[in-house]
Every structure is written in structure tokens, then in C-alpha cells.
Amino acid sequence: MSTSASSHPVGEPSATADTAADTAAGAVAAAASAADAPASQLSQVKKVRVHHLVGAKERGEKLTMLTAYDAVTARILDAAGTDMLLVGDSLGNVMLGYDSTMPVTLDEMVVATRSVASAATRALVVADLPFGTYEAGPEQALASAARLMRVGANAVKLEGGRPRAQTVKLLSDAGIPVVGHLGFTPQSVNKLGGFRVQGRGEDAQEALLADAVALADAGAVAIVLEMVPAPVASRITQAVPVPTIGIGAGAGCDGQVLVWTDMAGMTDWTPRFVRRFGQVGQALHQAAQDYNAAVQDGSFPGPAESFEA
């Protein structure tokens, strides 16, 4: 949430440390009006809970979600005021070097979820159920979801619509908040026939709407919409009482999600729906080059980084 000015990573100066003397008058005015703007109710909560999600939708406050796969990154994204951290099965292609999300195991998701949960003080932690760990039915899904909840997940996410409704209901009844995922569902890429937009055309649009309503009726606390035409995503958003979180689904959704490495410019691969908000890959490359050069020319370590006798 952009209005969150209260949380800063440890060691980073707060905005109030800037003095008027070194700031242009226009910037002072802008900073003052930003400080005067009412903070969103959600940005003030100590720990985001699932009941806050529908509250944010009702108040028209946009929800933010980023993926995270480890503690060091989760700590930074959490401190920046991200509402939800998704331990995505994109772990497979992003962090583990796999070609897709298909090979990701529940054991791998457990390790990543434990790490992210250990670092998330405010953000709601949502963990993906990986391919093959829930589709057989509610009992399989409960056993898998319980493993993720035991290591600190606050909710689980699973892909699919009406065929998943019974599973969503059982998990929900068992006290496990479930986030749905509709549109382009990567775990079904072999059936969908490629990485393509879903919900184009009247029949596909109606099917998507029926899936979203079924998930909400079954107790889902939010629904991710991936690569769905913006007008279709807006219609679904208006039709369901729970927040929609879009990725390639336009600005009409109640929130947005991106893979953090895409968002931060950690890699070169950027599908159309990604905006790069940083150049972290380039910054890391530069830091490693500077380190290598300093070791090679003998300037690192210096006296300050060495111990006296």
C-alpha cells in the first residue's frame, strides 16, 4: 500500500530524517501532503489477517502481494509494507533452476514457507500447494495444506475452479484459509496448450465467472486472476465478495501480485504484465564485480576489516 509510511527496513533512514534545507520546496509540499493523507486502515495493522482482506475490498483499499522464497528477501518485502507474501511454486523456475513450476515438491515448499514465515512480521503468508499434492481430493489437500500451515503459512493457495470447490470448503472448514487461482493456471499448462490469456470470448468468460463464484461460495478468502482480459477481471471483481488479486488482469482487481524477481528487475525475462520497479540484478552484478576487483587488487580487506594482534 503506497500510503504506508510507517515501516522501514532496519538501518534505513525514515523520510522524516530529510531536512527542509536539502529539499526543494515542491518536494517539501509533496511530502507534507503525503504525510497528511489518511493512512489506509490496513497499513496500520500489526499483522495482516485474513479478515482484513474483505475489509480492504469493502473500503476500496488496494491489496499488495509479492512472492518471496527465503527469509532475507521476505524481511525486506515485509518491512516495505507488502500486505501479503506468496510463497509461490514459481520457486521452481525462479529459485531452483527448474523449467517450470511442475517439478516443485511439497518438501521444497515447506522449506521456503518456513523461511518466509520466520521473517514476515506484518505480511500475511500465503503458500502455494504444488502440482500433484491436492488434486486427488479434499483429504490429500488437507494433509498437504496442514504441512504448510504447521511451518507458518497463514493461508494456502491452489489452482482451479469448480472442480476444486469441495476441497476449498473442506480446508476452510478445517480452519485453513484458502486463496483460489483462476485464469492462466501454470500447473495446467499442458492442458491449456501454452502460456496464454484465459477468459476470452463469451463462453470462457461465463465459465471463469462461475468458477470464481463457486470458489467464493466454498469459502475462499481471495482469488488470484492470472492473465485474464481486464474487463473480464473487473466483472468478476464486482461479482464476488472476496478480493481479487490480479497478475496480468488489469487495474480493476482489488489487488495485484507479481513475482518479486520480475518486479525488482532481478532477471531479464519480463512477460508483458510485468513492470520493473528496480534494477536489483544489475546492482548485485555491480556489487559482485566491485568485490572481485577489490580482492584481486588487494584493497579488500583493509585495516578496518582486519584484526590487530
Ligand SMILES: Nc1nc(=O)c2c([nH]1)NC[C@@H]1CN(c3ccc(C(=O)N[C@@H](CCC(=O)O)C(=O)O)cc3)CN21
Ligand atoms: N518469474 C516468473 N514470473 C511469473 O509471473 C510466473 C513465474 N515465474 N512462474 C509461474 C507463473 C508462470 N507464469 C507465466 C509464464 C509464462 C508467461 C509467458 O510466456 N508470457 C508471455 C507470452 C504470453 C502470450 O502468449 O501472449 C508474455 O509475453 O506475457 C507468462 C506467465 C506466471 N508465473
Ligand SMILES: CC(C)C(=O)C(=O)O
Ligand atoms: C504468479 C503467482 C500468482 C504464483 O502462483 C506463483 O508465483 O507461483
Ligand SMILES: [Mg+2]
Ligand atoms: Mg503458483
